[in-house]
Amino acid sequence: MSNPLLENQVLPAFSAIEPAHVKPAIESLLNRNRERLANLLAELKASGETPSWDNFAAPIEEWDDELSKAWSPVGHLNGVKNSEALREAYNACLPLLSQYSTEIGQNTELCNAYKALKASPEFDQLSVQQQTTINNELRDFHLAGVDLPEDKKKRFGDISQRLSELTSKFSENVLDATHAWHKHITDESMLDGLPDSAKQLLAQLAQQKELSGYVVTLDFPSFYPILTYADSRELREEVYRANVTKASEIGPNAGQFDNTDLMKEILQLRYEKAQLLGYNSYAELSVASKMAESADQVLGFLDDLAVKAKPQAEREIAELKAFAKEEFGADDLQPWDVGYYAEKLRQQRYAISQEDIRPYLPVDTVIQGMFKTVSNLFDLEFVEKTDFDTYHPDARFFEIHKDGQQLASFYLDLYAREKKRGGAWMDVCRTRRNTASGLQLPVAYLVCNFTPPVGDQPALLTHDELTTLFHEFGHGLHHMLTRMDVAAVSGISGVAWDAVELPSQFLENWCYEPEALAFISGHYETGEPLPQELLDKLLAAKNFQSAMATVRQLEFALFDFRLHHEFRDQGADVQALLDDVRSKVTVVPTVDFSRFQHSFTHIFAGGYAAGYYSYKWAEVLSADAFSRFEEEGIFNKATGQSFLDEILSQGGSREAGVLFENFRGRAPSVEPLLRHCGIDVAEGETA
Known part of the structure; x- marks a missing residue:
């Protein structure tokens, strides 16, 4: 039986992929890669040749890419078209992949070969992206435990394997609880x-x-x-x-999909892993490969933002409570009342709601408007293809062209449905890289969970959904507009996690620009763009309760970072720590039955463990980057080209801070973020 996951295709053959293909394909590739690597190292040793890019690093990149291209569609299908059989096949591969990753990361002979390449005369002749790749590899060998004694190496590998199983189970529990x-x-x-x-x-x-x-x-x-x-x-x-209460020990499905024990074990193993590598906490280990310089710097950054935002957030919640009491006689505001009365207050103050905007944001008009926004900035063309191998009728496929040449392509999967993971994300399908047969073009998956079309009406987006779409497309552009051709630093690869949100949050700004909204919007019946009156109200309401929104994000970020920084061997009371964070930054009412942490997949099943602060960290960068467009024109071609040249195209080839300063001409400032959020910094405080 031929296996579509083993065929080195330009795009995944989704219609041919069966759960039965998954484990055999991954096992075959892992074993083949082991054999190839052993042969490569043996040949280098026998010949006495010094490892070079061409005889050593390039073939390893090729083999890694083959594995990535086989696993990528499996991970994607597991997120967007989950089934028992696929879940079983996916989970069966996690320990295999984890074991392989540990083997590679702890292979002393392989690490020494990279060290020899770095020490060779050739290193100075390599491109910046090749040098960065080698430096990152050496850093990652250390973070994978290559320096540990054998018994600790084994324990490190066991931890990594167990964590991959636990985090996958956490995500499954959330998905199952959501749909139960x-x-x-x-x-x-x-x-x-x-x-x-x-x-x-x-x-x-x-x-x-x-x-x-x-x-x-x-x-x-x-x-x-x-x-x-x-x-x-x-x-x-x-x-x-x-x-x-979903995925917890209480609530309608109490105990059925409970993540309590999983959280404790995940935290315990992450702490042990950090200890093995010589770090005091998992937060310190997390920061080792990020833009932030230390755990203390992250905590200082979050605390500083909290000090600046909380006074205004307290005023906003006081206003809401007074409004609810005066207008509706509601004097016992509970969490399930906050959104309801906030919407009433927004209506009273600005006479606008998300529903007023929705008819002006039919999905096809929005998509074309988004393409035009990006085209105006970067001179791109977008071409939809209907003849492609798909996995669901909702999925669409587009190519990106510039000057008649195809640069990239992407799948767009917008609507919520059964068996699809919640949230919105961009993921890598193919990475741009040089191959023996030519340039491999990047391909992305862009996934959202919007309200689907109802009846004969097209899908009509809220303004919040519009910004979510632009956000994910910003990630996609970062991946697809790269000019790097070494996989490890191409697109979003090799980008510090706390800088990776810069392009996504940056692109959201155009959702509030009248010049852009003129063609992003168009009434689904008449085609009329968003009327000036509605636009004025939308812009006036932009920062409605923005400080409350800011402290909510800070609550999540501080909970995540402190949890991973303060956890010690004797365990931790996750709920008590969350309660403590809330006592310091939260302004909305809380209830003792909330089990938010039990479905916080970002940190317990995604890549954001001790990294959720990245959203706020990168928001400082994105607001400051956009302020240059505010100064020079939001569709200024030269400024757009500069952003493309200095940030989007560079991937992970250079430090994120260096790339930012190349674009902005200076270090980042928090002032534009506070201004964009409408947060007044108290007199005497510096931004």
Whole structure:
């Protein structure tokens, strides 16, 4: 039987991939790579040749890329089209991949070969991206435990393997808990207050489950309108409870998908791994490969932002409480009330809601407007292809061209559905690199969970969904517009994690620019762009409760970083630490049954462990980078070209701080971020 995962294709053959293909393909590639590497090292030793880029680093890159191209579609399908059989096949490969990664990272002979290449006369003749790749490899050997004695190497490998299993299980529990709960509503009056678009979606969800009336699920497009618009406080509380207790020991599915023990074991193993490498905490280990210089610097950065934002956040919540009491007689504001009354206050103050904007943001108009925005900045063309091998009818496929040449391509998968992981993300399908047969072009996956089309209407996005789409597309451009041709520093590869959000957050700015919104928006029936009156209201409301939003992000970032910095061998009370963080920065009401941490996949199943601060860290960079466009023109071609040349195209070839200063002409300043968020820094304080 031929195996599509072993065929070195330009794009994945999704329609041909079966769960039964996965483990045999990965096993075959891992064993082949082991054999190739052993032969390569033996040949170098026998010949006495000094390792060079061509005889050593290049073939290893080729083999790594073959493995990456086989595993990438498997990981993608596991996220967007989950099934029991695929999940089983995916999980069966995690220990194999972890073991292989540990073997490579702890291979002393291989590490010594890289050291010999660095020490050779050739090193000085190599390109910057080749030199950076070698330096990063040597750093990563150390972080993989190559310097440890044999018994500790083995323990390090066991930890890595176990962590890959635990983090995958954490993610599965969240997915299963999300889809295990739904609320069936037959009395339409329970949905009083909801806009028609939300009701239509809930009716469509009921039809999909072959039920009458309406169904609320824990997918974001379904539950969010309940918490924002439903007049029924009882319904809001029920949905809120189901959402904040998922994957925990309490709530509607209490104990069924409980992540409590997984969190403890993950933290314990991460701490042990850091200890083995000589770090005092996992946070210190995390920062070792990031832009931030130390754990203390990160904590100082977060605390400083909290000091600047909290006074305004306290004023904002006080205003909300006073409004809820005066206008609605609500004097006991609970978490499930905050979104509801905030929306009422926004309506009163600015006479605008997300629903007013939605008709002007039909998905196809938005996509074309996004392409035009980027084309105006970087002179690109976008071509949709309908004849491609797909995995779901929702998926679309586009190519990016410049001056008649194809640069890259990407899959776009926008809508929430069963068996699809929540959230939004960009992932790598193919990496730009030089090969023996020519240049391999980059390919990306762009995934969101928006409200799907309802009935005959096109999908209509909220402004929040618009910014999410631009955010993920910013990541995609970082990956796809790279000019690097060494895989390890091409696109987002090799970019410090706390700088990787710069291009994504940067692109969001155009969602608020009148000049851009003129063609990003267009009424789904008339084509009329967003009227000036609505635009003025949107811009006026942009920073509504922005300090509350800022301290919420700081709560997540401080919880994550302190958890990974303060955890010690005797264990930690995760809930107590979260409560402590909240006591210091949170301004909204909290409840003792909230188990937010049990579904915090970013840090327990994603790449953000002791790194969630990256969102705020990179927001400083992105706001400051955009301030140059504010000074020189938001569609200034020369400024766009400079951003492309200095940041997007450079991948991980140079330090993120160096790239930023090359573009901005100076070190980053936090002032533009505070200004963009509408946060007033108290007199006498410096930004």
